[in-house]
Amino acid sequence: MSHTPVNHPARPIYRAIGGLTGLYLVVFGVLGIIASTGNEILAQDDTKILGQGTNLGFSLLSVLVGAIVLVGTALGRNIDVVINQWLAYALMVVSLAGLAFIRTDANIFNFSIITVMVVMTAALVLLMAGMYGKVGTDEESEAWQKARLVL
Template identity: 35%
Template sequence: MATVTQNQARRGRGVVLDDHLPVDHRLRRVYRSGAGLMGAFLIMFGILGLIDRIGFFSTSGGMVMGLGGNGALSVASLLVGGLLLAGAVIGGNTASTVNITLGVAFLAAGFAGLAVLDTRFNVFAFHLQNVFFSFVTGLLLMTFGMYGRVSGSLPHDNPYWRSRHPRG
């Protein structure tokens, strides 16, 4: 039987996101601040939504900070805000990965919310403002997470370029 190379062994493990990324670099503040600001906003929205005592699965919901919502959306906002704040506290590549992942989730939630507007399946009581908020938040989180990490022409002093080209 042939010897398994290191690359073949790695392929068997599945996707590994952060193996090639530098652990500590100057862009960590961008990742942390983006996650922290969005997390704090979502936690504030969730707390105000729970204080308002809107029905938990009410499809009409109520307005909180200019956005439609209900108890379920408030709890979901608290959970996601907590994840973002945890990413901000941990920092570095974890904050970047959390930002990117939740950014994609916010975009998906925006499309899902748009699909169920004014139907009985609108369990988070989304309004059009929520859809726009989800799209903008998703794009901002993805931008914060990908800043300096994803580009076709990274400068040679970028820590991601250096980690991918150790002899360059």
């Protein structure tokens, strides 16, 4: 029995929040691609978009992740739940790696501390959307409610 709620009353809101997070990642990535055109793909320079450090590589990654989130949100049927959860964990790893390497030559995505905070926040929002957006049958929902109420 999973500990994530099934048929949560606010699941459409969580699904919309996940979609908005994906849209933000796409917009950020497109703006980053525009701003870093002509630079190396993993340049470590002063390129900033929306106050966040970025380069062409991270901008392309943001567009890819955001597009995957948007496709998952459009498809629904618990596909968005799986996509949001897995991409949330991946973004957490990227964010923590960016924090660990922020002042070294290994900072391949040109992260700033603001970028780390925004990426981690986006990851946590996607994780929340994934955990509360699960849809299931009435029996699954009832089983989850009974398991939730057991102390």
